[in-house]
Amino acid sequence: DSGVTQTPKHLITATGQRVTLRCSPRSGDLSVYWYQQSLDQGLQFLIQYYNGEERAKGNILERFSAQQFPDLHSELNLSSLELGDSALYFCASSGTGARETQYFGPGTRLLVL
Amino acid sequence: AQSVTQPDIHITVSEGASLELRCNYSYGATPYLFWYVQSPGQGLQLLLKYFSGDTLVQGIKGFEAEFKRSQSSFNLRKPSVHWSDAAEYFCAVGNDYKLSFGAGTTVTVRA
Numbered sequence: 543d544s545g546v547t548q549t550p551k552h553l554i555t556a557t558g559q560r561v562t563l564r565c566s567p568r569s570g571d572l573s574v575y576w577y578q579q580s581l582d583q584g585l586q587f588l589i590q591y592y593n594g595e596e597r598a599k600g601n602i603l604e605r606f607s608a609q610q611f612p613d614l615h616s617e618l619n620l621s622s623l624e625l626g627d628s629a630l631y632f633c634a635s636s637g638t639g640a641r642e643t644q645y646f647g648p649g650t651r652l653l654v655l
Numbered sequence: 656a657q658s659v660t661q662p663d664i665h666i667t668v669s670e671g672a673s674l675e676l677r678c679n680y681s682y683g684a685t686p687y688l689f690w691y692v693q694s695p696g697q698g699l700q701l702l703l704k705y706f707s708g709d710t711l712v713q714g715i716k717g718f719e720a721e722f723k724r725s726q727s728s729f730n731l732r733k734p735s736v737h738w739s740d741a742a743e744y745f746c747a748v749g750n751d752y753k754l755s756f757g758a759g760t761t762v763t764v765r766a
Contacts, residue, residue, distance in 0.1 A: 544698065544700070575752075575753065575754075577754075584756060584757075584758050584759065585745065585747075585756035585759075587753040587754065587755070590752045590753060597752055598752035598753060600753055632698060632699065634699075634754075641687050641706060641749065641750075641751060643689070643701060643704055644749070644754060645701065646691070646698045646699040646700075646701075647698055648697065648698040649698050
């Protein structure tokens with residue numbers, strides 16, 4: 543158990559809908575990262591937050607957004623969902639120093655029908 | 656830009672045999688490198704990491720990896736594989752804000 547929790551574990555929805563994925567980092571970690579794992583793209587970095595502020599963006603679509611709240615939990619919002627958004631979405635967290643190890647949650651499996 | 660190549664998509668190994676998974680990276684500065692393992696339906700578990708210092712790194716579950724700067728490689732090894740090692744293995748290179756993963760190597764263990 544990495545100490546990172548993600549809810550829900552599974553999500554099934556329809557095209558055009560909007561969903562919210564939630565992540566709670568390890569105790570004491572200020573950084574949260576979101577990754578998408580799909581069969582065709584592999585594991586891709588989406589976005590990082592540090593202590594409530596966006597720090598870095600990767601291959602994140604404009605239909606997707608994220609935020610980190612004062613209690614340090616984070617949410618990833620996916621809107622106008624398409625079939626191709628079906629994937630496993632991971633959250634990871636790390637400490638405050640440079641080059642910290644990222645610890646991953648169990649992921650949320652999203653299926654868009 | 657940083658990137659990782661895992662040349663082997665799938666490896667089959669007999670239980671008790673040795674295992675080596677290859678990883679080559681591209682990174683402009685001194686890299687920091689990771690191996691993660693993903694069992695079916697599970698998240699990513701950290702096996703080991705290299706930041707600096709000794710180029711032979713020991714990890715959990717009996718795994719080790721060797722950093723070779725001249726070859727831009729960070730290969731993962733295990734002397735004797737157990738059936739529970741069947742999983743997908745990912746090599747990653749990191750900077751201060753993200754990890755870049757290879758495509759993964761699926762390991763099948765036969766009895």
